[in-house]
Amino acid sequence: MAKSNKPIVWGLFAAGGTVCAFVIPVMILITGVLLPLGLFGPPEASYESMTRIVSNPVVKIVLFGILFLALWHAAHRLRITVHDFGIRNDQLVARAVYGFAGLFSLIALVTLLSF
Amino acid sequence: MSRNPYVREVPRTTWYMRNNRYIRYMLREVSCVFIGLYAASLTVGLVRLAQGDNEWTHYLNGISSPTGILFSLLAFGFACYHSITWFNVTPRAMRIPKGDGFVPGPAIVSAHYIIWAVVSLVFLLMMGVL
Numbered sequence: 075m076a077k078s079n080k081p082i083v084w085g086l087f088a089a090g091g092t093v094c095a096f097v098i099p100v101m102i103l104i105t106g107v108l109l110p111l112g113l114f115g116p117p118e119a120s121y122e123s124m125t126r127i128v129s130n131p132v133v134k135i136v137l138f139g140i141l142f143l144a145l146w147h148a149a150h151r152l153r154i155t156v157h158d159f160g161i162r163n164d165q166l167v168a169r170a171v172y173g174f175a176g177l178f179s180l181i182a183l184v185t186l187l188s189f
Numbered sequence: 190m191s192r193n194p195y196v197r198e199v200p201r202t203t204w205y206m207r208n209n210r211y212i213r214y215m216l217r218e219v220s221c222v223f224i225g226l227y228a229a230s231l232t233v234g235l236v237r238l239a240q241g242d243n244e245w246t247h248y249l250n251g252i253s254s255p256t257g258i259l260f261s262l263l264a265f266g267f268a269c270y271h272s273i274t275w276f277n278v279t280p281r282a283m284r285i286p287k288g289d290g291f292v293p294g295p296a297i298v299s300a301h302y303i304i305w306a307v308v309s310l311v312f313l314l315m316m317g318v319l
Binding site: 121181 | 201224239252258271304312313
């Protein structure tokens with residue numbers, strides 16, 4: 075049987091979809107709504123508290139896992155959805171979406187390690 | 190001589206507009222754009238935080254702008270829609286044997302909703318929001 079990377083691609087998609095379903099809504103609520111509304115205090119205060127939170131090794135690992143899986147899930151689903159919107163250049167689309175996911179995963183990894 | 194096969198005209202870019210089911214399908218699929226953009230924006234936030242006080246304040250101003258808040262609210266809506274559609278099909282993805290049959294679908298779906306609520310509460314508690 076021909077070798078295929080489909081199980082890995084779809085496995086990561088499924089893992090990412092599940093993780094996103096559990097954590098992304100509450101994360102958007104916290105970092106996208108409550109943080110800008112000032113629930114963590116003025117910028118100086120939130121700078122201190124957020125730096126303290128992401129310096130925790132467990133938070134680093136969990137946050138990287140979430141970001142990596144969310145980016146991968148989104149990239150793979152977008153690749154399929156773009157086809158549904160009538161764009162048929164799959165090779166180019168795949169490079170673009172996986173490239174985006176890979177780039178931001180790498181940035182997240184390097185940045186988290188720097189704290 | 191055979192006739193030309195009948196090919197039904199399907200508009201390539203707007204086919205899903207004919208039917209509410211297709212529109213809901215596309216909305217579900219488009220949720221990935223918001224999840225991806227949110228993950229990317231959170232990554233940028235981490236970079237700004239690592240760069241220092243000043244850059245972090247700039248980032249906060251960005252996400253506090255009307256555009257930033259509007260994006261977050263939209264992304265929140267799409268993320269919830271992703272969760273709901275994802276959990277509602279879990280019985281078809283996992284068949285858990287129990288006795289002579291399987292764990293009934295509604296029990297699997299409910300379990301996912303309960304875990305969703307618990308995970309959300311834990312996140313809010315750990316961030317000191319609740």
